[in-house]
Amino acid sequence: MMSVGALAGLSLGSISCSQVEVEDFLxxxxxxxxxxxxxxxxxxxxxxxxxxxxxxxxxxTQEPEAGILWGYGLDIARCIGCRKCVxxxxxxxxxxxxxxxxxxxxxxxxxxxxxxxLENAEHYYNPETVPEPGYQYTPVQCQHCENPPCVRVCPxxxxxxxxxxxxxxxxxxxIGCRYxxxxxxxxxxVFNWAEPNIPVAELNTEVHYLGNRPRMKNVVExxxxxxxxxxxxxxxxxxxACPTGxxxxxxxxxxxxxxxxxxENKRTLRLKEDxxxxxxxxxFFSA
Amino acid sequence: xxxxxxxxxxxxxxxxxxxxxxLWCAFLLTIIGVGVTFYLKQLEGGLIITNMRDQVSWxxxxxxxxxxxxxxxxxxxxxxxxxxxxxxxxKEIVVLxxxxxxxxxxxxxxxxxxxxxxxxxxxxxxxxxGILSFPNSLLAWDVxxxxxxxxxxxxxxxxxxxxxxxxxxxxxxxVIPLVLLSIPWAVGIHTVTAFLYNGLAARPFWNASILxxxxxxxxxxxxxxxxxxxxxxxxxxxxxKIKNQALFKIAELMAYAMFINLFxxxxxxxxxxxxxxxxxxxxxxxxxxxxxxxxxxxxIWSAFFLNITAFVIFLVPKTRENLVTLNIGSLFxxxxxxxxxxxxxxxxxxxxxxxxxxxxxxxxxxxxxxSLGIWAFxxxxxxxxxxxxxxxxxxxxxxxxxxxxxxxxxYDRIKP
Numbered sequence: 001m002m003s004v005g006a007l008a009g010l011s012l013g014s015i016s017c018s019q020v021e022v023e024d025f026l027x028x029x030x031x032x033x034x035x036x037x038x039x040x041x042x043x044x045x046x047x048x049x050x051x052x053x054x055x056x057x058x059x060x061t062q063e064p065e066a067g068i069l070w071g072y073g074l075d076i077a078r079c080i081g082c083r084k085c086v087x088x089x090x091x092x093x094x095x096x097x098x099x100x101x102x103x104x105x106x107x108x109x110x111x112x113x114x115x116x117x118l119e120n121a122e123h124y125y126n127p128e129t130v131p132e133p134g135y136q137y138t139p140v141q142c143q144h145c146e147n148p149p150c151v152r153v154c155p156x157x158x159x160x161x162x163x164x165x166x167x168x169x170x171x172x173x174x175i176g177c178r179y180x181x182x183x184x185x186x187x188x189x190v191f192n193w194a195e196p197n198i199p200v201a202e203l204n205t206e207v208h209y210l211g212n213r214p215r216m217k218n219v220v221e222x223x224x225x226x227x228x229x230x231x232x233x234x235x236x237x238x239x240x241a242c243p244t245g246x247x248x249x250x251x252x253x254x255x256x257x258x259x260x261x262x263x264e265n266k267r268t269l270r271l272k273e274d275x276x277x278x279x280x281x282x283x284f285f286s287a
Numbered sequence: 288x289x290x291x292x293x294x295x296x297x298x299x300x301x302x303x304x305x306x307x308x309x310l311w312c313a314f315l316l317t318i319i320g321v322g323v324t325f326y327l328k329q330l331e332g333g334l335i336i337t338n339m340r341d342q343v344s345w346x347x348x349x350x351x352x353x354x355x356x357x358x359x360x361x362x363x364x365x366x367x368x369x370x371x372x373x374x375x376x377x378k379e380i381v382v383l384x385x386x387x388x389x390x391x392x393x394x395x396x397x398x399x400x401x402x403x404x405x406x407x408x409x410x411x412x413x414x415x416x417g418i419l420s421f422p423n424s425l426l427a428w429d430v431x432x433x434x435x436x437x438x439x440x441x442x443x444x445x446x447x448x449x450x451x452x453x454x455x456x457x458x459x460x461x462v463i464p465l466v467l468l469s470i471p472w473a474v475g476i477h478t479v480t481a482f483l484y485n486g487l488a489a490r491p492f493w494n495a496s497i498l499x500x501x502x503x504x505x506x507x508x509x510x511x512x513x514x515x516x517x518x519x520x521x522x523x524x525x526x527x528k529i530k531n532q533a534l535f536k537i538a539e540l541m542a543y544a545m546f547i548n549l550f551x552x553x554x555x556x557x558x559x560x561x562x563x564x565x566x567x568x569x570x571x572x573x574x575x576x577x578x579x580x581x582x583x584x585x586x587i588w589s590a591f592f593l594n595i596t597a598f599v600i601f602l603v604p605k606t607r608e609n610l611v612t613l614n615i616g617s618l619f620x621x622x623x624x625x626x627x628x629x630x631x632x633x634x635x636x637x638x639x640x641x642x643x644x645x646x647x648x649x650x651x652x653x654x655x656x657x658s659l660g661i662w663a664f665x666x667x668x669x670x671x672x673x674x675x676x677x678x679x680x681x682x683x684x685x686x687x688x689x690x691x692x693x694x695x696x697x698y699d700r701i702k703p
Contacts, residue, residue, distance in 0.1 A: 025407065029418055100335060108642055117565045118643035140642055149489060155426035156411045157418050173418075175411055176334075176404020179426050181344040185489035187642045191344060191404070193335035217333040218404025275488045 020044060029157070030170040030209065042209065049214065057205045059213055062231045064164035070225050071165075071259045071280045072236075073248035073268075074139060076115075078286060080244055081130040081137030083107050088241025089141075092226060093212040094204055096196035104223040105141040105238060106187060112136050139246075141238075142167060142188035142223035143271060143279030150180035150189060159220075165252075165280055166225050168210040174219040181220065185272045186279075189222045225249070252280065293452060293686070300684065301671050307524070312670065315663040322660010325653045326401065334404055336653045342646035343637040347654045348402035350629030351661070352395050354509065356433070356480045357502060357628065359391035360473040361510020363440065366466060368540055374533040378457075379680050381466060382444045383521070386672040387514060388473070389440040392433055394665035401657055425483045432476045439469050444672075448679050453686045477502050490636045492569035495558075501551045502628075507544035508594075509624035511537050512617040519614070525677040535608050541620065542601035545594060552627075569635040577639070582647040587631050593623030 023044060033041065042059050049057040086105045089095070095102040108121035112134055121138075131137070148167050151159050158173040159180060181189045195217040207213040208228035215221050226236035230249070239247040250259035259282070262268065266284040273279075304312075329336050339346045362384045369380045400406055411417035412430060421427040443465050450457040481499035488494055515534060521527035559570045571577050576584050600606045600616035607613060630649075639645050650658070678684035 029411075032418075100340075102341075106642060118641070119565055119568050119639055121643040123642070123644050149487070153424050153426065153487070155420050155424040155430065157420045158411070173408070173411060174405065175408045177399075177402070177426065178344045178404070179424070179483075181341065182484075182636070183487050183489055185641050187341070187640055187644075190341045192333070193340065194333035 020048065024172075027172050029173050031160070038209075045209075045213070053200050053203055053214070055200065055203055055205050057207060057213070060206075060208045060228060060231075061210075062208065062228075064162050064166075064231065066163075067251075067253055069165045069252045069280070070144065070230060071250060071252035071263075071282065072144070072225070073250075073259050073262045073282050073284055075246045075248070075286045076136065076138065076283050078244045078246040079107075079137045079139060081107055081109055081125070081132075081135070082243065084241045084243055085139060085238035085247065088237045089223070091202060092204055092229075092237035093224075094196070094198055094207070094214050095221075096192060096194075096198060096215075097202075098197050100191075100193045102190045102192070102196070102221065104188075104190065104221075105139055107137050107139045109135050109137055138283070140186055140188075140271065141281075142184075143186050143277065143281035144223075144225060146278035146280060147276060149183040149185065149275075149277060153179045153183040155179065162210075162227075164231075166227055166230075167222070168224055168227065169220060169222060170210065171213075171215050171219045171221065176218040176220070178220065185275050185277065189220050191220050192217050289453075289686075293449070296684075297675055300678070301674055304674065305524075308670075308674070312667065315667040315670070318663035319660050319667065322657050322663065325656040326660070329401075329653060329657065330406070336651075338648055338651045338654065340646055340648075342640045342644050343634060343648040345402065345633055345637070346648055347629070347650035347658055348398045350633045351658055352398035352402070353480060353502075353632065354625050354628045355391045355395040355398065355665075356476055357506030357624070358510045358513055359388040359395060359436065359440075360477040360503070361506040361508075362387040362391060362514055363469050363473040364507065365511060365514055365537070367470065368536065369533075372533070372536050374529070374536070378447065379527060379529075382447055382676055382680065383517070383527075383673075384514065385440040385444045385469070386676060387517065387669060388469075389437060389444070390665045390669040390672065392437045392440065392476075393668060394661055396433060396437070397661045397664065398658070401661065425479065425486055428479045429476075429483060432472070432479050436469070436472050436476050439465060439472060443469070444676065448676055452679050452684065474503065477506055484632075484636060487636075489641055490569075491566035492636045493632075495555060497551055497555055501548065501555070504544055504548035504551055505624045505628055508541055508548055508597075508620050509628075511541050511544075512597075512620040512624075515617045516614065516621075519610070521673065521677060525673065526681060527677060531608075531610070534610075534613065538601045538607045538613055538616070542598060542607070545598040545601065545620070548624075549594065549598060568639050572638050572645070573631060573635040578645060580638075580645050580647050582649055583630060583634060586626050590623045590626035590631055593619040594627065597623060 027041060028037065038061050042061065046057050046059055049055065086103050086107060089105050090097070090103060093104065095104065106123065108118065108123055109125040110121050114120065115138065144165055144167050146165070148161060151161055151167060155177060156173060156175055158175065159167065159169045161167050178191055181191060192215050196215055198214065203214070204212060206228060208224070208231070211224040211227035229236060235249055239249050248258050248262060250257035252259060254260065262284055263282055266286065268282040268284040270279045270282060337346065365384045366381055368374070369377050374380055400409070403409070412419055414421070419427045419430065421431065443462060447457045447462065478499050481502040484490070484493035485496070485498045515537060518527065518529050518534065522529055556570065559567045568577055572580060573583050573587050597616040597619040600612050606616070634648050675684070
């Protein structure tokens with residue numbers, strides 16, 4: 001008996017083990033929890049956030065609706081490279097602001113005449129005003145592939161594709177091996193190299209368990225098409241933040257949706273289509 | 288009871304040794320201590336204390352991991368030439384090779400653990416307790432084959448040693464199938480590790496089918512190079528009886544392996560440069576520098592120089608059969624392959640990143656200290672293994688002598 005106790009003590013490390021810590025440590029994979037267990041976890045998590053940030057969080061575990069497969073449209077011709085989407089996303093989704101500075105959307109600047117070869121893309125352009133003559137801009141984020149390489153490589157199934165097509169991460173199950181980062185052809189994933197830094201005043205407290213709830217150090221995170229918003233019938237934050245109407249969003253299974261109209265009536269392309277990832281992120285040209 | 292006495296005597300044995308033995312262990316323990324200090328910092332602050340970032344998300348740890356899997360694979364593969372060419376003492380070579388493999392695997396697994404952001408969630412990856420994504424994830428495959436290999440390579444030598452200790456012949460019906468099994472398994476661990484990178488379409492530098500053969504070829508160089516040095520050290524300090532002829536034969540085989548390694552590398556370089564597609568960029572970054580970024584260029588050219596020089600040394604009979612040049616060649620290979628397969632293979636896979644960004648990565652002091660700590664730990668384990676294995680095999684440490692020299696094991700018999 002004593003050796004069992006000693007073993008448990010060892011495996012939990014030298015940290016003093018409160019009940020919450022033990023429960024955190026033993027927490028199951030999200031998809032293996034019963035409804036009751038989910039409730040318990042949410043309760044514990046809300047208490048934890050309240051203690052940590054002094055704010056009441058509302059953590060949703062809203063499930064996907066049947067008959068929905070989310071798709072995204074991005075009008076290359078309209079994008080002016082202002083990065084309003086980037087910061088709209090950061091504020092909505094509680095990304096770490098500095099050390100590390102994490103962003104789920106990356107806008108790259110390319111000379112006109114080039115689009116597929118990203119090798120000469122400029123990531124850190126910083127002019128007085130945008131757009132700049134002679135350049136075009138391509139925002140890239142998680143493309144929510146139907147055939148996602150990141151999901152395939154995860155050794156513990158901590159990331160998966162939801163029935164509505166959103167690729168999500170269980171931040172409490174991720175072991176931080178970063179194999180998914182190596183596997184993603186779109187740089188769709190970033191890593192919390194340290195405890196995230198978010199000014200408490202800027203925290204968004206309306207969150208989803210699989211989406212924008214505050215993360216912990218050494219886990220991976222990514223765009224979720226704003227799962228907390230879209231499952232409640234709202235647009236992703238980047239769509240709302242864009243001042244030029246570049247960004248479109250909708251249900252690929254609904255023949256009357258805007259995204260379906262775009263795919264059927266405009267010329268579209270998907271990044272790195274040759275890798276057979278079947279991304280659900282369509283770039284198109286309105287003019 | 289017998290087993291308990293054996294265990295107690297083994298522990299006693301480990302704590303007795305020559306002055307050099309104590310100094311060596313103290314030296315390793317110091318390095319381990321420094322490594323542990325930095326690792327605690329990494330646990331506390333997160334992986335941000337390393338130089339890895341989203342652009343280059345694997346670095347020195349995973350490079351070392353890859354290299355050590357190769358060493359582990361090749362250490363066992365030494366068994367084949369030993370049988371073919373009747374290197375004596377064959378049983379000693381098997382035991383030594385497998386213990387070297389076991390130590391290398393332990394180091395490799397520790398490097399994965401050091402790279403893991405959440406070691407506290409390690410149990411998630413344990414089959415049946417957590418969720419191991421088998422067979423989809425190649426990392427899951429690696430977990431399975433590496434641990435299997437570790438078990439295999441500890442069972443066989445321990446069995447042989449215990450039998451020898453009790454003055455009995457090991458049962459060949461038990462040992463030989465396991466030794467034979469460990470040979471394809473050795474190829475397997477290295478192939479799976481190569482496939483880990485190979486399967487990623489997002490990284491054109493790794494996504495070349497030549498990668499797994501290249502891995503094996505380079506392992507056949509670095510593993511025997513390490514064994515060669517260890518054989519000589521044990522011959523000097525512990526009286527292991529291995530003839531020069533055996534060493535020269537191994538060196539000759541290494542020359543062939545290095546030829547294949549260089550040939551495959553050349554084939555890869557040709558394909559990338561002649562076709563000159565956008566996928567040339569990582570290779571260009573490695574060999575020439577890309578858009579003014581030259582961080583890895585001096586490294587890879589040193590590796591080329593070391594590997595080609597070693598190839599020539601091992602090819603020419605005169606330098607191959609001279610212990611001084613032989614050892615220089617072995618050291619060159621150990622370092623050359625380490626660069627080629629460590630930083631030279633892992634880092635360019637990430638540069639430029641999928642959206643064309645270049646982030647110059649070199650490990651920082653924390654990563655270097657933790658890595659050295661793991662190397663020291665592996666060497667310490669291997670030293671302790673040898674502390675037990677060599678006297679048993681020499682016949683100095685055995686059950687029949689138990690009553691005679693219980694008080695003071697003959698640890699200080701040095702003469703070959």
